[in-house]
Amino acid sequence: MSKLPxxxxxxxxxxxxxxxxxxxxxxxxxxxxxxxxxAVTITELETVRFGNFSVLxxxxxxxxxxxxxxxxRTSFNGASTQIVLLYGASQGGITNTGSQGPGHxxxxxxxxxxxxxxxxxDHTGTLITSCPSGSIFxxxxxxxxxxxxxxxxxxxxxxxxxxxxxxxxxSGNATIRVGATLHTMSGASYAPGTYRGxxxxxxxx
Amino acid sequence: MKKxxxxxxxxxxxxxxxxPVALAxxxxxxxxxxxxxxxxxxxxxxxxxxxxTRSCLIPAGGTMTCDSQITILTPGQYGVFQLSGYGSTAVWxxxxxxxxTMTDPAGTTAFDVKTFTFAPVYNSVGTxxxxxxxxxxxxxGATLQTRAGETYDIAPYHGTFSLQINY
Numbered sequence: 001m002s003k004l005p006x007x008x009x010x011x012x013x014x015x016x017x018x019x020x021x022x023x024x025x026x027x028x029x030x031x032x033x034x035x036x037x038x039a040v041t042i043t044e045l046e047t048v049r050f051g052n053f054s055v056l057x058x059x060x061x062x063x064x065x066x067x068x069x070x071x072x073r074t075s076f077n078g079a080s081t082q083i084v085l086l087y088g089a090s091q092g093g094i095t096n097t098g099s100q101g102p103g104h105x106x107x108x109x110x111x112x113x114x115x116x117x118x119x120x121x122d123h124t125g126t127l128i129t130s131c132p133s134g135s136i137f138x139x140x141x142x143x144x145x146x147x148x149x150x151x152x153x154x155x156x157x158x159x160x161x162x163x164x165x166x167x168x169x170x171s172g173n174a175t176i177r178v179g180a181t182l183h184t185m186s187g188a189s190y191a192p193g194t195y196r197g198x199x200x201x202x203x204x205x
Numbered sequence: 206m207k208k209x210x211x212x213x214x215x216x217x218x219x220x221x222x223x224x225p226v227a228l229a230x231x232x233x234x235x236x237x238x239x240x241x242x243x244x245x246x247x248x249x250x251x252x253x254x255x256x257x258t259r260s261c262l263i264p265a266g267g268t269m270t271c272d273s274q275i276t277i278l279t280p281g282q283y284g285v286f287q288l289s290g291y292g293s294t295a296v297w298x299x300x301x302x303x304x305x306t307m308t309d310p311a312g313t314t315a316f317d318v319k320t321f322t323f324a325p326v327y328n329s330v331g332t333x334x335x336x337x338x339x340x341x342x343x344x345x346g347a348t349l350q351t352r353a354g355e356t357y358d359i360a361p362y363h364g365t366f367s368l369q370i371n372y
Contacts, residue, residue: 026370028239030284030300032307032318033363034247034261034349037278111359172359 051100061186145188245284
């Protein structure tokens, strides 16, 4: 009888030892994923061209040319400054055109039927808003004034909460046609010549 | 002297009873729980050269990096599990990575997912870790591996893994 506690100890210790070194296992399912894309390329096929025109009574910042992404252009005269659109081969363009045209930007490798959100920025990546600030400028002959360009538009497929977009074709390609609006600037005089500027087309998807 | 001996026996009995209590949450016990808070996501990538196996690493709690032949468009994110109900039980974390893959929607092309890591880590995987207060946000990292020569079409690739907890 006096050894009963000892045997009880052995029983409990054995139970403890077996319990302490038994292992249990739980399993929980986790999820993993990755999205594979390709390196999208954008190639400029044509620049944005406002074509041939003359500026009358320069000095007012109130005349403009609206170039649509489909290639049509319309001039708007201000109270002080007027713009005359020039056409014909004698003006350096193809007959019946004024050498104007939308910009063409070829997007490739973007994935089939992918919505590409298009924005336009200056060379610093700042979004182009409206003239004269927040826009880009065209520079011409030395001593001449600048034209201001804003209101970029393109052949969008649609617009959603993220912004306007163009949808690629089944091969992941899209051609973005770009138009914009040119403005004369107050106090500027414009010598005959070619005026150029740069902007950037950005796409996100 | 006899009382002292009985006291010692009593202590042994208490010690013996502590064994099964320490296993606070046997498998199947509803008080133990593991919830996936964040999936393990390797982001949006572009594979520029897959002539050999390429990889991306997401450390548990760290920032994703890839071989130079993989461009990261959007960085990935380590996975997070919330474990609860384990009391002060020592546990071991592991994932069997022998069959863990991520496949495209058609199930024809796959990435391998290897070398799962965990944080917080006191020593290394397999080391007993006591969960403070029984609850732990466990961060899970891993390595994505391409299969050399495989063409990975543009698509989301998904898979699952089994987080195993032993105690």
